[in-house]
Amino acid sequence: MTKPSNGATTEPYYLPVGQEIQIFEQCHASNLALMLKGPTGCGKTRFVEHMAWRLKRPLITVSCHDDLSASDLIGRFLVRFDGTQWQDGPLTRAVREGAICYLDEIVEARQDTVVVLHPLTDHRRLLPIDKTGELIEAAPGFQLVVSYNPGYQRLLKDLKPSTRQRFVALDFTFPATEQEAAIVQREGRADHALAQALVALAQRVRALQDRGLAEVPSTRLLIAAARLAASGVEVREACYTAIVSPLSDDESLVGAMRDLVDATF
Numbered sequence: 001m002t003k004p005s006n007g008a009t010t011e012p013y014y015l016p017v018g019q020e021i022q023i024f025e026q027c028h029a030s031n032l033a034l035m036l037k038g039p040t041g042c043g044k045t046r047f048v049e050h051m052a053w054r055l056k057r058p059l060i061t062v063s064c065h066d067d068l069s070a071s072d073l074i075g076r077f078l079v080r081f082d083g084t085q086w087q088d089g090p091l092t093r094a095v096r097e098g099a100i101c102y103l104d105e106i107v108e109a110r111q112d113t114v115v116v117l118h119p120l121t122d123h124r125r126l127l128p129i130d131k132t133g134e135l136i137e138a139a140p141g142f143q144l145v146v147s148y149n150p151g152y153q154r155l156l157k158d159l160k161p162s163t164r165q166r167f168v169a170l171d172f173t174f175p176a177t178e179q180e181a182a183i184v185q186r187e188g189r190a191d192h193a194l195a196q197a198l199v200a201l202a203q204r205v206r207a208l209q210d211r212g213l214a215e216v217p218s219t220r221l222l223i224a225a226a227r228l229a230a231s232g233v234e235v236r237e238a239c240y241t242a243i244v245s246p247l248s249d250d251e252s253l254v255g256a257m258r259d260l261v262d263a264t265f
């Protein structure tokens with residue numbers, strides 16, 4: 001669930017698609033919490049990894065899920081043979097270390113868990129730990145970043161307005177054609193022609209959203225297809241496996257996507 005401070009020494013590759021780097025830097029300097037909104041696989045996590053490297057801050061990532069409790073974030077007493085010992089959770093560690101704390105898919109977490117973030121997002125930047133009676137002020141450099149996929153389970157789950165209003169929101173979409181091709185080429189170890197063809201295919205498949213395709217192909221899926229093709233899998237087979245099959249079980253949608261693959265390659 002938690003990825004510890006990564007302290008990346010080499011630059012995580014990130015191709016900017018707009019003003020996001022400057023905005024992140026400004027938010028970091030101004031102690032503003034940030035929400036990255038956008039579909040899955042469009043580069044949000046990579047962007048945060050890149051920014052942590054750029055700002056020279058440790059990064060602590062938590063993948064949220066519906067069982068995630070406030071204690072999972074803040075910490076808990078562990079029972080040991082010689083008594084109990086407090087152990088900081090990932091949020092507390094980030095607050096003490098002045099790390100960037102990235103809560104991926106925040107909407108998955110329960111509302112009572114999300115509420116513990118509130119005092120950290122206002123000017124006080126405090127984390128109260130009820131169980132130990134501590135009140136921790138966030139160390140310089142601490143920043144809260146959350147990701148949120150607006151299309152996903154919208155009707156079932158959403159963030160409370162009182163939570164949303166605590167964040168500056170950056171909208172992410174899939175990169176423009178040439179940028180996405182450059183990313184697929186580099187990350188998928190593909191040649192330029194294959195990367196361009198995969199992006200063209202993705203754009204056609206993304207148009208099927210109007211016909212009921214719930215999740216459209218992300219840049220991540222294109223990279224997976226490119227890697228399979230680069231490793232010797234026949235390109236159409238690579239697309240069926242990495243793009244078509246993960247997206248739907250519906251026969252007519254699968255058929256329509258396979259037709260698009262066959263028309264592209």
Ligand code: ADP
Pocket residue numbers: 013014015016017039040041042043044045046047175183187219220223
């Ligand atoms: P998300 O967090 O939005 O679900 P990721 O950050 O995991 O998506 O992106 C999936 C993959 O797509 C990344 O591992 C990276 O290879 C690639 N990617 C997407 N957008 C970019 C970008 N702008 N620059 C570099 N790589 C990108």
